[in-house]
Amino acid sequence: MDGFETTSGVIVIAATNRADVLDPALLRPGRFDRQVAITLPDIQEREDILKIHAAKVKLDGSVDLRRIARATPGASGADLANLVNEAALFATRAKRKNVIMEDFEQARDKMVLGVAKKSHVMKDEDKRMTAYHEAGHALLYYYLPDIDPLYKVTIIPHGNAGGVTMGLPENDVNYYKKSTLLSHITMAMGGYVAEEIINGQTSTGPSSDIKQGTEIARRMVTEWGMSDLGFISLGSEDEPLFLGREIATHKDFSEYTAEKIDKEVQKILAGCLAEARRILKEHKNQLDKLAEELIAKETLDDSDVRALLGFEAIGPKNTDLTD
Numbered sequence: 595m596d597g598f599e600t601t602s603g604v605i606v607i608a609a610t611n612r613a614d615v616l617d618p619a620l621l622r623p624g625r626f627d628r629q630v631a632i633t634l635p636d637i638q639e640r641e642d643i644l645k646i647h648a649a650k651v652k653l654d655g656s657v658d659l660r661r662i663a664r665a666t667p668g669a670s671g672a673d674l675a676n677l678v679n680e681a682a683l684f685a686t687r688a689k690r691k692n693v694i695m696e697d698f699e700q701a702r703d704k705m706v707l708g709v710a711k712k713s714h715v716m717k718d719e720d721k722r723m724t725a726y727h728e729a730g731h732a733l734l735y736y737y738l739p740d741i742d743p744l745y746k747v748t749i750i751p752h753g754n755a756g757g758v759t760m761g762l763p764e765n766d767v768n769y770y771k772k773s774t775l776l777s778h779i780t781m782a783m784g785g786y787v788a789e790e791i792i793n794g795q796t797s798t799g800p801s802s803d804i805k806q807g808t809e810i811a812r813r814m815v816t817e818w819g820m821s822d823l824g825f826i827s828l829g830s831e832d833e834p835l836f837l838g839r840e841i842a843t844h845k846d847f848s849e850y851t852a853e854k855i856d857k858e859v860q861k862i863l864a865g866c867l868a869e870a871r872r873i874l875k876e877h878k879n880q881l882d883k884l885a886e887e888l889i890a891k892e893t894l895d896d897s898d899v900r901a902l903l904g905f906e907a908i909g910p911k912n913t914d915l916t917d
Contacts, residue, residue: 647678654692707752724757729884730788731759738777748893782807783870811862821858
């Protein structure tokens with residue numbers, strides 16, 4: 595980059611997703627000294643990008659691009675272009691001339707969760723277990739505060755998941771309140787608690803839920819100051835450090851502090867588990883009804899669940915409903 599005349603009019607542009615590991619010599623004045631951060635599109639930008647790519651295909655009147663934008667947080671422009679292409683492929687396979695909303699939903703599920711294994715045959719016992727597991731997650735969406743509305747619950751396997759329950763964000767979120775994080779942990783425990791209530795024991799199914807809930811709780815304690823330890827950043831004991839050709843681990847706290855962190859994480863998880871048990875036991879009739887409907891239909895969306903259980907069809911979630 596040295597040697598250019600000041601009047602040559604040459605601008606050198608480079609891109610990286612790891613600016614933190616660049617050699618400082620590259621960033622000194624006169625070289626790459628101006629940085630432009632390219633962030634992922636927000637909900638309005640995603641809708642506009644979808645409009646551009648969707649203009650190339652014939653859309654049915656049922657397609658709601660705003661809803662699709664809501665359902666794809668964190669998607670890049672390339673992801674959204676691929677989403678439209680996948681939706682068109684689903685329409686082609688179904689021998690439809692127009693792309694309908696269902697095609698976009700299938701494309702979104704494939705992009706986020708993997709290919710649906712509709713030909714997979716489950717034993718009745720496994721199907722019942724999966725239905726109660728997913729019903730446990732889904733039901734908690736209607737009784738927990740500060741959580742996104744339910745989008746879809748299905749017992750059709752996707753990727754490595756035996757079933758899936760998803761929320762639909764109203765808007766992009768830049769930060770989370772403590773109450774929202776606690777609700778997410780509690781919701782993640784729904785499958786575990788439902789299995790416990792129905793069978794008196796749990797299975798290996800909730801393994802990813804346990805990992806997700808524990809990760810959120812640990813970050814609440816060590817990164818976000820949401821515990822009795824207060825305003826302190828404690829880092830991660832298991833975070834890898836790259837040192838030349840070696841990988842090492844480090845920790846920024848004592849063994850005594852590590853024990854206190856573990857106790858705070860356990861306190862958060864225990865509180866959320868107790869809340870999940872309280873809600874699902876109190877509304878076991880609804881849990882049974884939802885699981886039976888999943889066994890019969892395999893996939894339900896928010897409107898299906900509301901109609902089945904008597905929740906309000908429009909407006910905010912009613913957290914005071916009884917069985």
